Amino acid sequence: MTKTNSNHADEIMCECSGTTRGKIQILFEQGMDIDAISRWAGAVSGCGGCEWDIVDYLNTLTERKNKIT
Ligand code: FES
Secondary structure: OOOOOOOOOOOEEEOOOOEEHHHHHHHHHOOOOHHHHHHHHOOOOOOOOOHHHHHHHHHHHHHHHHHHO
């Protein structure tokens, strides 16, 4: 389970791997999808409880990126 009510870069989104929101954003900006982020940072490779939160965040980042470009 992730901590709620925070958009800070140091918010841990994956408790199993300690992957933060900021780390996920950086990896997304490098072109990684959830599978690559999982391989690179270990997110979603433990209990899997963070998967939907991370997918939702990646969708939000994608929407933001599409609005800008
Ligand atoms: S919280 Fe991410 S794999 Fe367990």
